[in-house]
Amino acid sequence: MAESRRECWNELIAEQQTSRLSVVAFCRERGISEPWFYYWRKRLRENGTVRFAVLETKAATADTTPAIELVLGTGERLRISNGVDAATLRLVLDAVRR
Numbered sequence: 446m447a448e449s450r451r452e453c454w455n456e457l458i459a460e461q462q463t464s465r466l467s468v469v470a471f472c473r474e475r476g477i478s479e480p481w482f483y484y485w486r487k488r489l490r491e492n493g494t495v496r497f498a499v500l501e502t503k504a505a506t507a508d509t510t511p512a513i514e515l516v517l518g519t520g521e522r523l524r525i526s527n528g529v530d531a532a533t534l535r536l537v538l539d540a541v542r543r
Contacts (some may be wrong), residue, residue, distance in 0.1 A: 454485040456532070463531040517541065 461471040461482070472479045515523040523541065525534060 451489070455489060457482070458486050458489065459532045459535050462535055515541070 457475070457477065461468060464471055466474065468482055469479060471477075472482050512527040513525040515525070517523065523537070525537075
C-alpha cells in the first residue's frame with residue numbers, strides 16, 4: 446500500500462475526529478465515500494503502527510500551568526498546554542492508549 450495514501454487517510458480521520466462533525470456529514474462535506482472512510486479507519490486501527498510527533502519540551506515554571514495533566518500507569522506525567530494542535534494531541538492520546 447502506498448504510504449502517501451495511508452498518510453492521507455490518517456490525516457482525514459484525525460480531521461474528522463476534531464471537526465465535531467459526524468462521519469456522514471464530514472464525508473459528505475469532503476466528497477468522500479463513507480464506506481471507504483470506515484474501511485480505512487478500521488484498517489489503520491488494526492495496523493498497530495504508532496506515529497510519533499516531535500514535541501518540544503520545556504521546563505515547568507511557576508507561571509505555566511498545563512491545561513491537562515495525564516498521569517500514566519508508570520507514574521510518568523504528560524502535561525498538555527492550551528495551545529496544542531488538535532491533530533497532534535489525537536496522535537499522542539492514541540499512542541498512549543496502546
